[in-house]
Amino acid sequence: MKVVFSRYYSARTPGHVFRADKFEAALKLLLTEGVVSKKDVVEPAAPSKSDLLLVHSPGWVRKNLEFGFTPEDSDRAGIRITRALVRAHLMNAGGTILAARLALENGVGINCGGGSHHAFRDHGEGFCLVNDIAVAIKKLLKERLIKKAMVIDLDAHQGNGTAAIFRGDRRVFTFSMHGAEIYPEKKEKSSLDIGLRPGVGDKSYLSAQKRELPRALGRFGPDFAVYVAGADVYRGDLLGGFRLTMGGIRERDAFVFRECRRRGLPVALVLSGGYAGRFSDTVRIHSNTIKAALGIK
Ligand SMILES: [Zn+2]
Incomplete structure:
Protein backbone atom coordinates (compact mmCIF):
# COMPACT_ATOMS: atom_id res chain seq x y z
CA MET A 1 0.00 0.00 0.00
CA LYS A 2 1.15 3.51 -0.82
CA VAL A 3 1.90 6.30 1.65
CA VAL A 4 1.54 9.85 0.37
CA PHE A 5 4.21 12.29 1.50
CA SER A 6 6.07 15.33 0.21
CA ARG A 7 9.29 16.75 1.64
CA TYR A 8 7.57 20.14 1.39
CA TYR A 9 5.34 19.14 4.32
CA SER A 10 8.26 19.81 6.67
CA ALA A 11 8.11 23.59 6.93
CA ARG A 12 10.14 24.96 9.83
CA THR A 13 8.05 26.44 12.64
CA PRO A 14 10.72 27.42 15.20
CA GLY A 15 9.54 27.66 18.79
CA HIS A 16 5.93 26.87 17.85
CA VAL A 17 3.92 24.07 19.48
CA PHE A 18 2.96 22.87 15.98
CA ARG A 19 5.95 21.12 14.42
CA ALA A 20 5.33 20.42 10.75
CA ASP A 21 8.31 18.07 10.68
CA LYS A 22 6.38 15.52 12.79
CA PHE A 23 4.97 13.96 9.61
CA GLU A 24 8.41 13.38 8.12
CA ALA A 25 9.59 11.97 11.46
CA ALA A 26 6.64 9.53 11.50
CA LEU A 27 7.45 8.38 7.98
CA LYS A 28 11.13 7.95 8.86
CA LEU A 29 10.16 5.77 11.81
CA LEU A 30 8.05 3.55 9.55
CA LEU A 31 10.88 3.32 7.02
CA THR A 32 13.38 2.45 9.76
CA GLU A 33 11.07 -0.24 11.12
CA GLY A 34 10.67 -1.67 7.62
CA VAL A 35 6.89 -1.21 7.77
CA VAL A 36 6.99 1.04 4.71
CA SER A 37 9.57 0.85 1.94
CA LYS A 38 10.82 3.81 -0.08
CA LYS A 39 9.10 2.62 -3.23
CA ASP A 40 5.73 2.81 -1.45
CA VAL A 41 6.09 6.53 -0.78
CA VAL A 42 4.31 8.61 -3.41
CA GLU A 43 4.63 12.36 -4.01
CA PRO A 44 1.51 14.44 -4.44
CA ALA A 45 1.15 17.30 -6.90
CA ALA A 46 0.15 20.75 -5.66
CA PRO A 47 -3.59 21.39 -5.96
CA SER A 48 -4.73 23.59 -8.84
CA LYS A 49 -6.28 27.00 -8.29
CA SER A 50 -9.64 25.59 -9.31
CA ASP A 51 -9.29 22.79 -6.73
CA LEU A 52 -8.77 25.41 -4.01
CA LEU A 53 -11.70 27.48 -5.27
CA LEU A 54 -14.02 24.51 -4.68
CA VAL A 55 -13.72 25.34 -0.98
CA HIS A 56 -12.01 28.68 -0.43
CA SER A 57 -12.94 32.24 -1.33
CA PRO A 58 -11.15 33.88 -4.28
CA GLY A 59 -9.52 36.33 -1.87
CA TRP A 60 -8.11 33.62 0.39
CA VAL A 61 -6.93 31.54 -2.58
CA ARG A 62 -5.13 34.59 -3.97
CA LYS A 63 -3.43 35.23 -0.64
CA ASN A 64 -2.16 31.64 -0.56
CA LEU A 65 -1.03 31.47 -4.19
CA GLU A 66 0.50 34.96 -4.31
CA PHE A 67 1.67 35.12 -0.70
CA GLY A 68 -0.41 38.19 -0.01
CA PHE A 69 -1.06 37.76 3.72
CA THR A 70 -1.39 40.54 6.25
CA PRO A 71 -0.02 40.30 9.81
CA GLU A 72 -3.66 39.84 10.93
CA ASP A 73 -3.87 36.67 8.86
CA SER A 74 -0.97 35.19 10.84
CA ASP A 75 -2.55 36.33 14.13
CA ARG A 76 -5.82 34.68 13.24
CA ALA A 77 -4.08 31.47 12.09
CA GLY A 78 -2.16 31.35 15.37
CA ILE A 79 1.11 30.83 13.53
CA ARG A 80 3.52 33.00 11.56
CA ILE A 81 2.66 32.42 7.90
CA THR A 82 5.85 31.89 5.91
CA ARG A 83 6.23 30.89 2.28
CA ALA A 84 7.40 27.46 3.39
CA LEU A 85 4.34 27.04 5.61
CA VAL A 86 2.00 27.97 2.75
CA ARG A 87 3.73 25.50 0.47
CA ALA A 88 3.44 22.84 3.16
CA HIS A 89 -0.31 23.43 3.47
CA LEU A 90 -0.84 23.47 -0.28
CA MET A 91 1.10 20.23 -0.69
CA ASN A 92 -0.85 18.70 2.19
CA HIS A 123 -9.35 32.55 6.57
CA GLY A 124 -6.92 30.37 8.45
CA GLU A 125 -7.21 29.38 12.12
CA GLY A 126 -5.69 26.92 14.57
CA PHE A 127 -2.40 26.63 12.59
CA CYS A 128 -4.38 25.70 9.44
CA LEU A 129 -4.48 27.57 6.13
CA VAL A 130 -6.01 25.27 3.51
CA ASN A 131 -8.74 22.77 4.38
CA ASP A 132 -7.31 19.72 2.62
CA ILE A 133 -10.17 17.52 3.85
CA ALA A 134 -12.82 19.72 2.26
CA VAL A 135 -10.82 20.23 -0.94
CA ALA A 136 -10.44 16.48 -1.48
CA ILE A 137 -14.11 15.75 -0.77
CA LYS A 138 -15.38 18.56 -2.99
CA LYS A 139 -13.10 17.41 -5.79
CA LEU A 140 -14.33 13.80 -5.67
CA LEU A 141 -17.95 15.04 -5.51
CA LYS A 142 -17.38 17.29 -8.52
CA GLU A 143 -15.83 14.44 -10.48
CA ARG A 144 -18.84 12.29 -9.50
CA LEU A 145 -16.55 9.66 -8.03
CA ILE A 146 -18.52 9.75 -4.78
CA LYS A 147 -22.03 10.80 -3.73
CA LYS A 148 -21.93 11.01 0.07
CA ALA A 149 -18.90 11.56 2.25
CA MET A 150 -18.39 11.39 5.99
CA VAL A 151 -15.65 13.21 7.83
CA ILE A 152 -14.74 11.17 10.90
CA ASP A 153 -12.92 13.79 12.93
CA LEU A 154 -11.37 12.37 16.10
CA ASP A 155 -8.78 15.09 16.62
CA ALA A 156 -9.08 16.51 20.15
CA HIS A 157 -10.27 19.85 18.72
CA GLN A 158 -13.57 20.40 16.96
CA GLY A 159 -13.30 20.38 13.16
CA ASN A 160 -14.80 23.85 13.04
CA GLY A 161 -13.55 24.85 9.58
CA THR A 162 -14.80 21.63 8.00
CA ALA A 163 -18.15 21.93 9.81
CA ALA A 164 -18.65 25.52 8.59
CA ILE A 165 -17.64 24.67 5.02
CA PHE A 166 -20.11 21.77 4.75
CA ARG A 167 -22.93 23.28 6.80
CA GLY A 168 -26.16 22.71 4.86
CA ASP A 169 -24.49 20.39 2.31
CA ARG A 170 -26.52 17.20 2.50
CA ARG A 171 -23.86 15.22 0.66
CA VAL A 172 -21.38 15.52 3.53
CA PHE A 173 -21.77 14.39 7.14
CA THR A 174 -19.31 15.95 9.57
CA PHE A 175 -18.74 13.79 12.66
CA SER A 176 -16.62 15.48 15.30
CA MET A 177 -15.68 14.08 18.71
CA HIS A 178 -13.65 16.61 20.65
CA GLY A 179 -12.92 18.40 23.90
CA ALA A 180 -15.89 20.57 24.84
CA GLU A 181 -13.80 23.09 26.75
CA ILE A 182 -10.74 23.65 24.53
CA TYR A 183 -10.19 25.60 21.28
CA PRO A 184 -12.28 26.54 19.38
CA GLU A 185 -14.08 28.49 22.04
CA LYS A 186 -16.96 29.15 19.70
CA LYS A 187 -17.88 25.79 18.19
CA GLU A 188 -19.43 25.49 14.75
CA LYS A 189 -22.30 23.10 14.13
CA SER A 190 -21.18 19.75 12.72
CA SER A 191 -23.71 17.15 11.55
CA LEU A 192 -22.89 15.42 14.83
CA ASP A 193 -20.86 16.98 17.64
CA ILE A 194 -19.77 14.90 20.59
CA GLY A 195 -18.18 17.23 23.11
CA LEU A 196 -16.29 15.43 25.87
CA ARG A 197 -15.13 16.76 29.22
CA PRO A 198 -11.45 17.48 29.92
CA GLY A 199 -9.55 14.57 31.41
CA VAL A 200 -11.51 11.84 29.61
CA GLY A 201 -9.47 8.63 29.36
CA ASP A 202 -9.52 5.45 27.27
CA LYS A 203 -12.65 3.92 28.74
CA SER A 204 -15.11 6.82 28.36
CA TYR A 205 -13.60 7.94 25.08
CA LEU A 206 -13.75 4.52 23.45
CA SER A 207 -17.23 3.79 24.71
CA ALA A 208 -18.52 7.08 23.24
CA GLN A 209 -16.73 6.38 19.96
CA LYS A 210 -18.02 2.81 19.72
CA ARG A 211 -21.57 3.90 20.49
CA GLU A 212 -21.75 6.92 18.17
CA LEU A 213 -19.64 6.13 15.12
CA PRO A 214 -21.38 2.94 13.90
CA ARG A 215 -24.75 4.64 14.46
CA ALA A 216 -23.78 7.66 12.36
CA LEU A 217 -22.25 5.50 9.62
CA GLY A 218 -25.34 3.31 9.51
CA ARG A 219 -27.74 6.24 9.42
CA PHE A 220 -25.94 8.35 6.82
CA GLY A 221 -24.58 5.56 4.60
CA PRO A 222 -21.57 7.33 3.07
CA ASP A 223 -19.69 5.95 0.08
CA PHE A 224 -16.44 7.67 1.11
CA ALA A 225 -14.85 8.74 4.41
CA VAL A 226 -11.96 10.87 5.58
CA TYR A 227 -10.52 9.91 8.95
CA VAL A 228 -8.98 12.89 10.79
CA ALA A 229 -6.80 11.03 13.27
CA GLY A 230 -5.38 13.75 15.52
CA ALA A 231 -2.72 12.50 17.94
CA ASP A 232 -3.65 15.21 20.43
CA VAL A 233 -6.11 13.02 22.36
CA TYR A 234 -2.98 11.59 24.03
CA ARG A 235 -2.54 12.10 27.78
CA GLY A 236 0.88 13.68 27.23
CA ASP A 237 -0.47 16.29 24.83
CA LEU A 238 -0.02 19.96 25.69
CA LEU A 239 -3.24 21.17 24.04
CA GLY A 240 -5.77 18.33 23.90
CA GLY A 241 -6.80 17.96 27.54
CA PHE A 242 -7.70 14.27 27.25
CA ARG A 243 -5.93 11.38 28.96
CA LEU A 244 -5.85 8.60 26.37
CA THR A 245 -2.95 6.15 26.45
CA MET A 246 -1.07 5.05 23.34
CA GLY A 247 -2.88 1.72 23.62
CA GLY A 248 -6.22 3.50 23.78
CA ILE A 249 -5.39 5.51 20.67
CA ARG A 250 -4.43 2.34 18.83
CA GLU A 251 -7.80 0.90 19.73
CA ARG A 252 -9.49 4.10 18.51
CA ASP A 253 -7.71 3.85 15.15
CA ALA A 254 -8.27 0.13 14.71
CA PHE A 255 -11.98 0.61 15.38
CA VAL A 256 -12.32 3.25 12.66
CA PHE A 257 -10.58 1.13 10.04
CA ARG A 258 -12.50 -1.98 11.09
CA GLU A 259 -15.84 -0.18 10.82
CA CYS A 260 -14.94 1.17 7.38
CA ARG A 261 -13.65 -2.18 6.13
CA ARG A 262 -16.68 -4.14 7.21
CA ARG A 263 -18.91 -1.70 5.34
CA GLY A 264 -16.70 -1.70 2.24
CA LEU A 265 -16.29 2.03 2.82
CA PRO A 266 -13.18 3.62 1.25
CA VAL A 267 -11.35 5.77 3.80
CA ALA A 268 -8.60 8.36 3.40
CA LEU A 269 -6.44 8.93 6.46
CA VAL A 270 -5.10 12.36 7.43
CA LEU A 271 -2.99 12.79 10.58
CA SER A 272 -3.94 16.29 11.80
CA GLY A 273 -2.96 17.60 15.27
CA GLY A 274 -0.45 16.30 17.80
CA TYR A 275 1.43 18.37 20.38
CA ALA A 276 2.83 15.96 22.95
CA GLY A 277 5.31 17.36 25.46
CA ARG A 278 7.68 14.74 24.09
CA PHE A 279 7.95 15.14 20.31
CA SER A 280 8.77 11.44 19.91
CA ASP A 281 5.39 10.53 21.43
CA THR A 282 3.49 12.44 18.73
CA VAL A 283 5.67 10.80 16.09
CA ARG A 284 4.99 7.36 17.55
CA ILE A 285 1.22 7.94 17.65
CA HIS A 286 1.10 9.13 14.03
CA SER A 287 3.15 6.13 12.92
CA ASN A 288 0.88 3.77 14.90
CA THR A 289 -2.14 5.25 13.11
CA ILE A 290 -0.54 4.56 9.74
CA LYS A 291 0.19 1.00 10.87
CA ALA A 292 -3.49 0.61 11.75
CA ALA A 293 -4.39 1.87 8.27
CA LEU A 294 -2.02 -0.71 6.80
CA GLY A 295 -3.68 -3.40 8.91
CA ILE A 296 -0.58 -3.98 11.08
CA LYS A 297 -1.22 -4.68 14.76
ZN1 LIG B 1 -6.21 19.22 17.41
Missing part, protein backbone atom coordinates in the same frame (compact mmCIF):
# COMPACT_ATOMS: atom_id res chain seq x y z
CA ALA A 93 -4.03 19.43 0.23
CA GLY A 94 -2.53 17.80 -2.86
CA GLY A 95 -1.61 14.87 -0.63
CA THR A 96 -5.12 14.44 0.71
CA ILE A 97 -6.54 14.54 -2.83
CA LEU A 98 -4.12 11.78 -3.82
CA ALA A 99 -4.86 9.75 -0.67
CA ALA A 100 -8.57 10.07 -1.45
CA ARG A 101 -8.03 8.67 -4.95
CA LEU A 102 -5.94 5.83 -3.53
CA ALA A 103 -8.73 5.10 -1.05
CA LEU A 104 -11.20 4.70 -3.91
CA GLU A 105 -8.79 2.30 -5.65
CA ASN A 106 -7.60 0.28 -2.67
CA GLY A 107 -10.07 0.81 0.16
CA VAL A 108 -7.58 2.81 2.22
CA GLY A 109 -5.52 5.88 1.27
CA ILE A 110 -2.87 7.33 3.55
CA ASN A 111 -1.65 10.90 3.68
CA CYS A 112 1.33 11.13 6.05
CA GLY A 113 0.21 14.68 6.82
CA GLY A 114 -2.94 16.72 6.24
CA GLY A 115 -5.94 17.26 8.49
CA SER A 116 -6.14 21.07 8.48
CA HIS A 117 -9.67 21.06 9.83
CA HIS A 118 -9.55 24.57 11.32
CA ALA A 119 -9.13 26.28 7.92
CA PHE A 120 -12.29 28.17 6.93
CA ARG A 121 -13.52 29.29 3.52
CA ASP A 122 -11.93 32.71 3.80
Whole structure:
Protein backbone atom coordinates (compact mmCIF):
# COMPACT_ATOMS: atom_id res chain seq x y z
CA MET A 1 0.00 0.00 0.00
CA LYS A 2 1.15 3.51 -0.82
CA VAL A 3 1.90 6.30 1.65
CA VAL A 4 1.54 9.85 0.37
CA PHE A 5 4.21 12.29 1.50
CA SER A 6 6.07 15.33 0.21
CA ARG A 7 9.29 16.75 1.64
CA TYR A 8 7.57 20.14 1.39
CA TYR A 9 5.34 19.14 4.32
CA SER A 10 8.26 19.81 6.67
CA ALA A 11 8.11 23.59 6.93
CA ARG A 12 10.14 24.96 9.83
CA THR A 13 8.05 26.44 12.64
CA PRO A 14 10.72 27.42 15.20
CA GLY A 15 9.54 27.66 18.79
CA HIS A 16 5.93 26.87 17.85
CA VAL A 17 3.92 24.07 19.48
CA PHE A 18 2.96 22.87 15.98
CA ARG A 19 5.95 21.12 14.42
CA ALA A 20 5.33 20.42 10.75
CA ASP A 21 8.31 18.07 10.68
CA LYS A 22 6.38 15.52 12.79
CA PHE A 23 4.97 13.96 9.61
CA GLU A 24 8.41 13.38 8.12
CA ALA A 25 9.59 11.97 11.46
CA ALA A 26 6.64 9.53 11.50
CA LEU A 27 7.45 8.38 7.98
CA LYS A 28 11.13 7.95 8.86
CA LEU A 29 10.16 5.77 11.81
CA LEU A 30 8.05 3.55 9.55
CA LEU A 31 10.88 3.32 7.02
CA THR A 32 13.38 2.45 9.76
CA GLU A 33 11.07 -0.24 11.12
CA GLY A 34 10.67 -1.67 7.62
CA VAL A 35 6.89 -1.21 7.77
CA VAL A 36 6.99 1.04 4.71
CA SER A 37 9.57 0.85 1.94
CA LYS A 38 10.82 3.81 -0.08
CA LYS A 39 9.10 2.62 -3.23
CA ASP A 40 5.73 2.81 -1.45
CA VAL A 41 6.09 6.53 -0.78
CA VAL A 42 4.31 8.61 -3.41
CA GLU A 43 4.63 12.36 -4.01
CA PRO A 44 1.51 14.44 -4.44
CA ALA A 45 1.15 17.30 -6.90
CA ALA A 46 0.15 20.75 -5.66
CA PRO A 47 -3.59 21.39 -5.96
CA SER A 48 -4.73 23.59 -8.84
CA LYS A 49 -6.28 27.00 -8.29
CA SER A 50 -9.64 25.59 -9.31
CA ASP A 51 -9.29 22.79 -6.73
CA LEU A 52 -8.77 25.41 -4.01
CA LEU A 53 -11.70 27.48 -5.27
CA LEU A 54 -14.02 24.51 -4.68
CA VAL A 55 -13.72 25.34 -0.98
CA HIS A 56 -12.01 28.68 -0.43
CA SER A 57 -12.94 32.24 -1.33
CA PRO A 58 -11.15 33.88 -4.28
CA GLY A 59 -9.52 36.33 -1.87
CA TRP A 60 -8.11 33.62 0.39
CA VAL A 61 -6.93 31.54 -2.58
CA ARG A 62 -5.13 34.59 -3.97
CA LYS A 63 -3.43 35.23 -0.64
CA ASN A 64 -2.16 31.64 -0.56
CA LEU A 65 -1.03 31.47 -4.19
CA GLU A 66 0.50 34.96 -4.31
CA PHE A 67 1.67 35.12 -0.70
CA GLY A 68 -0.41 38.19 -0.01
CA PHE A 69 -1.06 37.76 3.72
CA THR A 70 -1.39 40.54 6.25
CA PRO A 71 -0.02 40.30 9.81
CA GLU A 72 -3.66 39.84 10.93
CA ASP A 73 -3.87 36.67 8.86
CA SER A 74 -0.97 35.19 10.84
CA ASP A 75 -2.55 36.33 14.13
CA ARG A 76 -5.82 34.68 13.24
CA ALA A 77 -4.08 31.47 12.09
CA GLY A 78 -2.16 31.35 15.37
CA ILE A 79 1.11 30.83 13.53
CA ARG A 80 3.52 33.00 11.56
CA ILE A 81 2.66 32.42 7.90
CA THR A 82 5.85 31.89 5.91
CA ARG A 83 6.23 30.89 2.28
CA ALA A 84 7.40 27.46 3.39
CA LEU A 85 4.34 27.04 5.61
CA VAL A 86 2.00 27.97 2.75
CA ARG A 87 3.73 25.50 0.47
CA ALA A 88 3.44 22.84 3.16
CA HIS A 89 -0.31 23.43 3.47
CA LEU A 90 -0.84 23.47 -0.28
CA MET A 91 1.10 20.23 -0.69
CA ASN A 92 -0.85 18.70 2.19
CA ALA A 93 -4.03 19.43 0.23
CA GLY A 94 -2.53 17.80 -2.86
CA GLY A 95 -1.61 14.87 -0.63
CA THR A 96 -5.12 14.44 0.71
CA ILE A 97 -6.54 14.54 -2.83
CA LEU A 98 -4.12 11.78 -3.82
CA ALA A 99 -4.86 9.75 -0.67
CA ALA A 100 -8.57 10.07 -1.45
CA ARG A 101 -8.03 8.67 -4.95
CA LEU A 102 -5.94 5.83 -3.53
CA ALA A 103 -8.73 5.10 -1.05
CA LEU A 104 -11.20 4.70 -3.91
CA GLU A 105 -8.79 2.30 -5.65
CA ASN A 106 -7.60 0.28 -2.67
CA GLY A 107 -10.07 0.81 0.16
CA VAL A 108 -7.58 2.81 2.22
CA GLY A 109 -5.52 5.88 1.27
CA ILE A 110 -2.87 7.33 3.55
CA ASN A 111 -1.65 10.90 3.68
CA CYS A 112 1.33 11.13 6.05
CA GLY A 113 0.21 14.68 6.82
CA GLY A 114 -2.94 16.72 6.24
CA GLY A 115 -5.94 17.26 8.49
CA SER A 116 -6.14 21.07 8.48
CA HIS A 117 -9.67 21.06 9.83
CA HIS A 118 -9.55 24.57 11.32
CA ALA A 119 -9.13 26.28 7.92
CA PHE A 120 -12.29 28.17 6.93
CA ARG A 121 -13.52 29.29 3.52
CA ASP A 122 -11.93 32.71 3.80
CA HIS A 123 -9.35 32.55 6.57
CA GLY A 124 -6.92 30.37 8.45
CA GLU A 125 -7.21 29.38 12.12
CA GLY A 126 -5.69 26.92 14.57
CA PHE A 127 -2.40 26.63 12.59
CA CYS A 128 -4.38 25.70 9.44
CA LEU A 129 -4.48 27.57 6.13
CA VAL A 130 -6.01 25.27 3.51
CA ASN A 131 -8.74 22.77 4.38
CA ASP A 132 -7.31 19.72 2.62
CA ILE A 133 -10.17 17.52 3.85
CA ALA A 134 -12.82 19.72 2.26
CA VAL A 135 -10.82 20.23 -0.94
CA ALA A 136 -10.44 16.48 -1.48
CA ILE A 137 -14.11 15.75 -0.77
CA LYS A 138 -15.38 18.56 -2.99
CA LYS A 139 -13.10 17.41 -5.79
CA LEU A 140 -14.33 13.80 -5.67
CA LEU A 141 -17.95 15.04 -5.51
CA LYS A 142 -17.38 17.29 -8.52
CA GLU A 143 -15.83 14.44 -10.48
CA ARG A 144 -18.84 12.29 -9.50
CA LEU A 145 -16.55 9.66 -8.03
CA ILE A 146 -18.52 9.75 -4.78
CA LYS A 147 -22.03 10.80 -3.73
CA LYS A 148 -21.93 11.01 0.07
CA ALA A 149 -18.90 11.56 2.25
CA MET A 150 -18.39 11.39 5.99
CA VAL A 151 -15.65 13.21 7.83
CA ILE A 152 -14.74 11.17 10.90
CA ASP A 153 -12.92 13.79 12.93
CA LEU A 154 -11.37 12.37 16.10
CA ASP A 155 -8.78 15.09 16.62
CA ALA A 156 -9.08 16.51 20.15
CA HIS A 157 -10.27 19.85 18.72
CA GLN A 158 -13.57 20.40 16.96
CA GLY A 159 -13.30 20.38 13.16
CA ASN A 160 -14.80 23.85 13.04
CA GLY A 161 -13.55 24.85 9.58
CA THR A 162 -14.80 21.63 8.00
CA ALA A 163 -18.15 21.93 9.81
CA ALA A 164 -18.65 25.52 8.59
CA ILE A 165 -17.64 24.67 5.02
CA PHE A 166 -20.11 21.77 4.75
CA ARG A 167 -22.93 23.28 6.80
CA GLY A 168 -26.16 22.71 4.86
CA ASP A 169 -24.49 20.39 2.31
CA ARG A 170 -26.52 17.20 2.50
CA ARG A 171 -23.86 15.22 0.66
CA VAL A 172 -21.38 15.52 3.53
CA PHE A 173 -21.77 14.39 7.14
CA THR A 174 -19.31 15.95 9.57
CA PHE A 175 -18.74 13.79 12.66
CA SER A 176 -16.62 15.48 15.30
CA MET A 177 -15.68 14.08 18.71
CA HIS A 178 -13.65 16.61 20.65
CA GLY A 179 -12.92 18.40 23.90
CA ALA A 180 -15.89 20.57 24.84
CA GLU A 181 -13.80 23.09 26.75
CA ILE A 182 -10.74 23.65 24.53
CA TYR A 183 -10.19 25.60 21.28
CA PRO A 184 -12.28 26.54 19.38
CA GLU A 185 -14.08 28.49 22.04
CA LYS A 186 -16.96 29.15 19.70
CA LYS A 187 -17.88 25.79 18.19
CA GLU A 188 -19.43 25.49 14.75
CA LYS A 189 -22.30 23.10 14.13
CA SER A 190 -21.18 19.75 12.72
CA SER A 191 -23.71 17.15 11.55
CA LEU A 192 -22.89 15.42 14.83
CA ASP A 193 -20.86 16.98 17.64
CA ILE A 194 -19.77 14.90 20.59
CA GLY A 195 -18.18 17.23 23.11
CA LEU A 196 -16.29 15.43 25.87
CA ARG A 197 -15.13 16.76 29.22
CA PRO A 198 -11.45 17.48 29.92
CA GLY A 199 -9.55 14.57 31.41
CA VAL A 200 -11.51 11.84 29.61
CA GLY A 201 -9.47 8.63 29.36
CA ASP A 202 -9.52 5.45 27.27
CA LYS A 203 -12.65 3.92 28.74
CA SER A 204 -15.11 6.82 28.36
CA TYR A 205 -13.60 7.94 25.08
CA LEU A 206 -13.75 4.52 23.45
CA SER A 207 -17.23 3.79 24.71
CA ALA A 208 -18.52 7.08 23.24
CA GLN A 209 -16.73 6.38 19.96
CA LYS A 210 -18.02 2.81 19.72
CA ARG A 211 -21.57 3.90 20.49
CA GLU A 212 -21.75 6.92 18.17
CA LEU A 213 -19.64 6.13 15.12
CA PRO A 214 -21.38 2.94 13.90
CA ARG A 215 -24.75 4.64 14.46
CA ALA A 216 -23.78 7.66 12.36
CA LEU A 217 -22.25 5.50 9.62
CA GLY A 218 -25.34 3.31 9.51
CA ARG A 219 -27.74 6.24 9.42
CA PHE A 220 -25.94 8.35 6.82
CA GLY A 221 -24.58 5.56 4.60
CA PRO A 222 -21.57 7.33 3.07
CA ASP A 223 -19.69 5.95 0.08
CA PHE A 224 -16.44 7.67 1.11
CA ALA A 225 -14.85 8.74 4.41
CA VAL A 226 -11.96 10.87 5.58
CA TYR A 227 -10.52 9.91 8.95
CA VAL A 228 -8.98 12.89 10.79
CA ALA A 229 -6.80 11.03 13.27
CA GLY A 230 -5.38 13.75 15.52
CA ALA A 231 -2.72 12.50 17.94
CA ASP A 232 -3.65 15.21 20.43
CA VAL A 233 -6.11 13.02 22.36
CA TYR A 234 -2.98 11.59 24.03
CA ARG A 235 -2.54 12.10 27.78
CA GLY A 236 0.88 13.68 27.23
CA ASP A 237 -0.47 16.29 24.83
CA LEU A 238 -0.02 19.96 25.69
CA LEU A 239 -3.24 21.17 24.04
CA GLY A 240 -5.77 18.33 23.90
CA GLY A 241 -6.80 17.96 27.54
CA PHE A 242 -7.70 14.27 27.25
CA ARG A 243 -5.93 11.38 28.96
CA LEU A 244 -5.85 8.60 26.37
CA THR A 245 -2.95 6.15 26.45
CA MET A 246 -1.07 5.05 23.34
CA GLY A 247 -2.88 1.72 23.62
CA GLY A 248 -6.22 3.50 23.78
CA ILE A 249 -5.39 5.51 20.67
CA ARG A 250 -4.43 2.34 18.83
CA GLU A 251 -7.80 0.90 19.73
CA ARG A 252 -9.49 4.10 18.51
CA ASP A 253 -7.71 3.85 15.15
CA ALA A 254 -8.27 0.13 14.71
CA PHE A 255 -11.98 0.61 15.38
CA VAL A 256 -12.32 3.25 12.66
CA PHE A 257 -10.58 1.13 10.04
CA ARG A 258 -12.50 -1.98 11.09
CA GLU A 259 -15.84 -0.18 10.82
CA CYS A 260 -14.94 1.17 7.38
CA ARG A 261 -13.65 -2.18 6.13
CA ARG A 262 -16.68 -4.14 7.21
CA ARG A 263 -18.91 -1.70 5.34
CA GLY A 264 -16.70 -1.70 2.24
CA LEU A 265 -16.29 2.03 2.82
CA PRO A 266 -13.18 3.62 1.25
CA VAL A 267 -11.35 5.77 3.80
CA ALA A 268 -8.60 8.36 3.40
CA LEU A 269 -6.44 8.93 6.46
CA VAL A 270 -5.10 12.36 7.43
CA LEU A 271 -2.99 12.79 10.58
CA SER A 272 -3.94 16.29 11.80
CA GLY A 273 -2.96 17.60 15.27
CA GLY A 274 -0.45 16.30 17.80
CA TYR A 275 1.43 18.37 20.38
CA ALA A 276 2.83 15.96 22.95
CA GLY A 277 5.31 17.36 25.46
CA ARG A 278 7.68 14.74 24.09
CA PHE A 279 7.95 15.14 20.31
CA SER A 280 8.77 11.44 19.91
CA ASP A 281 5.39 10.53 21.43
CA THR A 282 3.49 12.44 18.73
CA VAL A 283 5.67 10.80 16.09
CA ARG A 284 4.99 7.36 17.55
CA ILE A 285 1.22 7.94 17.65
CA HIS A 286 1.10 9.13 14.03
CA SER A 287 3.15 6.13 12.92
CA ASN A 288 0.88 3.77 14.90
CA THR A 289 -2.14 5.25 13.11
CA ILE A 290 -0.54 4.56 9.74
CA LYS A 291 0.19 1.00 10.87
CA ALA A 292 -3.49 0.61 11.75
CA ALA A 293 -4.39 1.87 8.27
CA LEU A 294 -2.02 -0.71 6.80
CA GLY A 295 -3.68 -3.40 8.91
CA ILE A 296 -0.58 -3.98 11.08
CA LYS A 297 -1.22 -4.68 14.76
ZN1 LIG B 1 -6.21 19.22 17.41
